[in-house]
Amino acid sequence: MKPAFPLTLFLSLTLSVPGFLLLAAEDVGPGDDRHSVIETLGDPNGRIGSDRFEILHFPRGEVVLRDGVVERADLISPEELTARMEREEARRIARKREHEERIARGEALRDEKLADESFQQRSPRERLAYWQAFGRHYPEVDISFELDVLRQKVEEAERIRREEERREERLLAMEQRIRQAERRAEKAEEEARRLEEQRRQRQYTRHIHSTYIIQPEQKKPDDSEQKAPSTPQPREHRIHGEPERQPTAFERAREYRHERSRQRNEARYSSN
Secondary structure (H helix, E strand, O other), rough: OOOOOHHHHOOOOOHHHHHHHHHOOOOOOOOOOOHHHHHHHOOOEEEEEEEEEEEEOOOEEEEEEOEEEEEEEEOOOHHHHHHHHHHHHHHEEEEEEHHHHHHHHHHHHHHHHHHHHHHHHHHHHHHHHHHHHHHOOOOOOOHHHHHHHHHHHHHHHHHHHHHHHHHHHHHHHHHHHHHHHHHHHHHHHHHHHHHHHHHHHHHHHHHHHHOOOOOOOOOOOOOOHHHOOOOOOOOOOOOOOOOOOOOHHHHHHHHHHHHHHHHHHHHHHHHH
């Protein structure tokens, strides 16, 4: 913010200028040379142009010169300049007062929030959002300490949350692997039971087919070699520890046919 000293000095100099000089300032117009313009209006605030053409800016306006001679002068009166400067000074003072009042309101609100226990019990993320909005509304009030502390708390809470999520993901993955292993174990047990059942079926079938062995019909022996035919003895093949099973009707019928065949063979041998 610019100090008020130059404006006050200018106002005092303007008000102390004799009246004939103010009247002479109004005489600046087309045809005046550059030296007379500067002597009347003072040093310009700025300059735009080249060697032949230039525009000089003064507090009262601007003067256009071509080849060192005034071509056009857009100036206001000294009274209007004084009134404009007074208005600008009043606006500057009002802005300064408003700025100071705004800072006072912001500091009071900041202190009130810091002393509010219900506000302090909110989560760090909520308080950080509030102070960020507060900083946009009251940029003149210093809240850097509160922002730094809350940012650290929010970052720490975010880090803990990410670790919890990773831990839960690992637990879910472990549970999924356990369920897959259990399903594979169940399938393996089922396959083992199926293979054991097939093995028992094959052993049982071999037992059924090897229970009785039919001796083939032999040639008629000579009288000197006639002997009583031997009765075929069944061979039993049982699984160790398996109880003796009863023959079925089919097996009894087959045994009956074998017995009748044996009796016919004996009768044939005895008749010869």
